[in-house]
Amino acid sequence: MSLFSLFRKKDFFSEEEKQQIIEAVRNAERMTSGEVRVFVENRCSYMDAIDRAKEIFAELKMYETHDRNAVLVYVALKDKQLAIFGDEGIHRKLGYEYWNGEVKKMIDNFNKENYAEGIKQVVEDIGEALTQLFPYNNDTDKNELPDHIVFGK
Numbered sequence: 001m002s003l004f005s006l007f008r009k010k011d012f013f014s015e016e017e018k019q020q021i022i023e024a025v026r027n028a029e030r031m032t033s034g035e036v037r038v039f040v041e042n043r044c045s046y047m048d049a050i051d052r053a054k055e056i057f058a059e060l061k062m063y064e065t066h067d068r069n070a071v072l073v074y075v076a077l078k079d080k081q082l083a084i085f086g087d088e089g090i091h092r093k094l095g096y097e098y099w100n101g102e103v104k105k106m107i108d109n110f111n112k113e114n115y116a117e118g119i120k121q122v123v124e125d126i127g128e129a130l131t132q133l134f135p136y137n138n139d140t141d142k143n144e145l146p147d148h149i150v151f152g153k
Contacts, residue, residue: 020120021120037073049082071085
C-alpha cells in the first residue's frame, strides 16, 4: 500500500481532523500577525511541489499580507508531494533549512499514516516561529486570510 493510495479528496480527512487542522491554524495565528493556509489537492502534475505551492500562493493572493509573512502548507495526495512556501518577510528570517526541517516532520508523520497530525504539527510549529518573529499587535493586527482548508482538484 502506498502513501495516500486509499484516499479521495472529499474523504481524505474526517470532519474531526478537518476541525483539528483549522483550529491549529487559528491557534497559530492567535499570537502573531502572520497568516497560515493549508491547501490539499490530488495532483501536482508537470511541476515540482514548491513551484505548485508558489502558484497557489499567488492565486490565493497570500502575498498581499501587510508584513509579507504568510505561509502555505501544500499537499498533493495522489502524487505524494508536499511543500511549505513562506512569503519573503518570513522566508528571509527563517530560510530554507527551517522549511526543509518542517517538510521532513510532515513526511515522517505521513509515513506513519498520520496525515492530519502531520499537517497540524507543522502548522503549530510555523505558528510558534511566526509568533517569535512577527508578534501580535492588538492595535494593528487582523485576520487577513481565511483559516479553512482549501481543497483543489
